[in-house]
Amino acid sequence: MIEVEDLEVAFGRVKAVRGVSLSVPEGESFGIVGESGSGKSTVLRAICGLAPISGGRVRVAGEELRKTARSAGFHRSVQMVFQDPYGSLHPRHTVDRVLSEPLAIHRFDDREGRIRRVLEAVGLGPGFRFRYPHQLSGGQRQRVAIARALILEPKILLLDEPTSALDASIQAEVLNLLDDLRARRGLTYLMVSHDLAVVAHMCDRLLVMSQGLEVETLTREALRRRAATQDYTRRLLAASEGYPAQETP
Amino acid sequence: MTELLKVEDLRITFPTRQGPREAVRGVSFTLGRERLGVVGESGSGKSQTGRALMGLTPPPGVATARTLSFDGQDLRGAGKRQWRALRGRRIAMVMQDPKYSLNPVMTVGRQISEALGRVGGLSSREKRAKALAMLEAVMIRDPERVYDSYPHELSGGMGQRAMIAMMLAPDPDLLIADEPTSALDVTVRIEVLRIMDRLVSERGMGLIFISHDLKLVSQFCDRVLVMYAGRVVEELAAADLASAQHPYTRGLMRCTPDLDHDLRPLPTLRRDAEWAK
Numbered sequence: 001m002i003e004v005e006d007l008e009v010a011f012g013r014v015k016a017v018r019g020v021s022l023s024v025p026e027g028e029s030f031g032i033v034g035e036s037g038s039g040k041s042t043v044l045r046a047i048c049g050l051a052p053i054s055g056g057r058v059r060v061a062g063e064e065l066r067k068t069a070r071s072a073g074f075h076r077s078v079q080m081v082f083q084d085p086y087g088s089l090h091p092r093h094t095v096d097r098v099l100s101e102p103l104a105i106h107r108f109d110d111r112e113g114r115i116r117r118v119l120e121a122v123g124l125g126p127g128f129r130f131r132y133p134h135q136l137s138g139g140q141r142q143r144v145a146i147a148r149a150l151i152l153e154p155k156i157l158l159l160d161e162p163t164s165a166l167d168a169s170i171q172a173e174v175l176n177l178l179d180d181l182r183a184r185r186g187l188t189y190l191m192v193s194h195d196l197a198v199v200a201h202m203c204d205r206l207l208v209m210s211q212g213l214e215v216e217t218l219t220r221e222a223l224r225r226r227a228a229t230q231d232y233t234r235r236l237l238a239a240s241e242g243y244p245a246q247e248t249p
Numbered sequence: 250m251t252e253l254l255k256v257e258d259l260r261i262t263f264p265t266r267q268g269p270r271e272a273v274r275g276v277s278f279t280l281g282r283e284r285l286g287v288v289g290e291s292g293s294g295k296s297q298t299g300r301a302l303m304g305l306t307p308p309p310g311v312a313t314a315r316t317l318s319f320d321g322q323d324l325r326g327a328g329k330r331q332w333r334a335l336r337g338r339r340i341a342m343v344m345q346d347p348k349y350s351l352n353p354v355m356t357v358g359r360q361i362s363e364a365l366g367r368v369g370g371l372s373s374r375e376k377r378a379k380a381l382a383m384l385e386a387v388m389i390r391d392p393e394r395v396y397d398s399y400p401h402e403l404s405g406g407m408g409q410r411a412m413i414a415m416m417l418a419p420d421p422d423l424l425i426a427d428e429p430t431s432a433l434d435v436t437v438r439i440e441v442l443r444i445m446d447r448l449v450s451e452r453g454m455g456l457i458f459i460s461h462d463l464k465l466v467s468q469f470c471d472r473v474l475v476m477y478a479g480r481v482v483e484e485l486a487a488a489d490l491a492s493a494q495h496p497y498t499r500g501l502m503r504c505t506p507d508l509d510h511d512l513r514p515l516p517t518l519r520r521d522a523e524w525a526k
Binding site for chain 2: 035036138167168169170171172173175176179180194196197198200201202223224235236237239240242243244
């Protein structure tokens with residue numbers, strides 16, 4: 001479904017991504033983990049055309065992608081959910097308007113029914129339809145952002161830290177929702193996060209990135225067995241265990 | 250245990266169009282020279298509690314308390330002069346993101362010297378020497394370079410260490426750290442915590458560690474206050490967190506995904522209107 005070979009992304013002289021390859025078959029959930037500046041989000045942004053592909057090949061659903069231009073069909077099958085639900089929704093558009101716009105652009109029929117069903121699917125009742133973002137909590141906003149991505153019935157969701165701006169209890173709800181939607185709709189996920197535990201929960205396989213380079217690809221089971229082959233991954237694993245009990249002097 | 254801070258029935262009220270709204274509703278605790286964690290989700294009032302201890306409740310908010318005493322001094326209705334004598338010298342605060350809490354147009358060294366200047370009685374050479382020593386104490390390898398750097402020239406972890414150096418330079422008795430590591434990468438986070446831990450225990454300070462991360466707090470602190478909707482719903486020793494009684498604490502513990510257990514769906518928190526009462 002998603003094939004990335006030796007992807008390079010350069011912003012001027014700075015190479016944010018320096019040769020990353022990954023391949024995600026249909027229906028799989030694949031994760032990218034790394035620290036800030038590792039280029040993990042840039043990989044997602046390059047796939048959907050928000051960052052320029054300056055080297056390597058990217059194919060999504062058989063379509064070869066060029067620098068930044070994407071076809072309308074691409075946007076119908078690939079949608080993205082961003083990190084910050086406070087920044088990614090237009091503050092002066094109601095939920096209804098946020099959801100109808102993509103339907104109008106892609107000339108979908110039965111807009112009424114689609115909006116009603118998608119709000120249902122993300123666990124927001126019809127009562128939320130005419131609210132503005134500021135009338136919603138963080139978790140509800142992220143549900144709207146997910147609904148906006150789902151309304152075009154895409155095959156692939158690109159998830160850029162979808163829960164890191166949310167409280168732990170809300171994060172659990174959103175992760176469950178994403179898990180459930182994937183199972184019901186057979187979606188393919190490419191998810192980026194700095195949180196190993198979140199990625200291990202959501203993804204079957206994951207790629208560890210550091211400073212624009214790929215470190216290694218692991219399966220969830222390998223991660224559980226702590227079978228990392230690279231030092232960097234081991235350090236990341238150790239750090240995500242939390243603060244080590246100190247040896248009292 | 251000597252009592253450093255005593256808070257009884259702290260309330261913080263903000264006027265809204267619907268009438269006054271209490272963000273903190275009767276919080277009480279005492280602090281000795283120990284590490285106290287304050288945990289809660291956004292909107293639980295944990296940060297407002299921390300700020301009120303510094304007299305930094307943002308207007309139009311008003312903080313009131315039955316008792317608010319620091320080392321025997323009553324802080325209720327303390328004037329500007331009294332606060333000035335405490336802030337930075339005896340009570341220090343580390344904020345979440347060094348990008349916003351350091352002065353962007355002043356070198357790190359000058360900022361630390363300024364913090365030291367408030368203690369008084371130091372020549373500029375002594376201030377410089379002490380600032381460099383502090384930078385070394387927070388494990389900055391090249392203190393001279395960092396001393397002459399502007400905040401934008403430093404990474405997040407480096408900036409937060411500089412911030413800690415600045416706050417600890419005047420040897421305060423109490424350090425309030427509000428999400429000091431949330432803006433940092435996980436591998437850097439542990440280092441910064443270790444530095445803070447060492448300095449706090451070496452100098453015998455009291456530490457209030459405010460965080461949303463229950464797991465981290467339980468590993469780092471001696472005692473934990475769990476806040477929900479402006480109240481402390483549970484207070485317990487960090488070691489006893491596994492046997493927490495309150496359903497909110499237990500729900501918060503369970504709802505984060507865990508590398509070793511595959512729980513699907515994740516247990517979610519069922520909020521009870523009773524908790525907020």
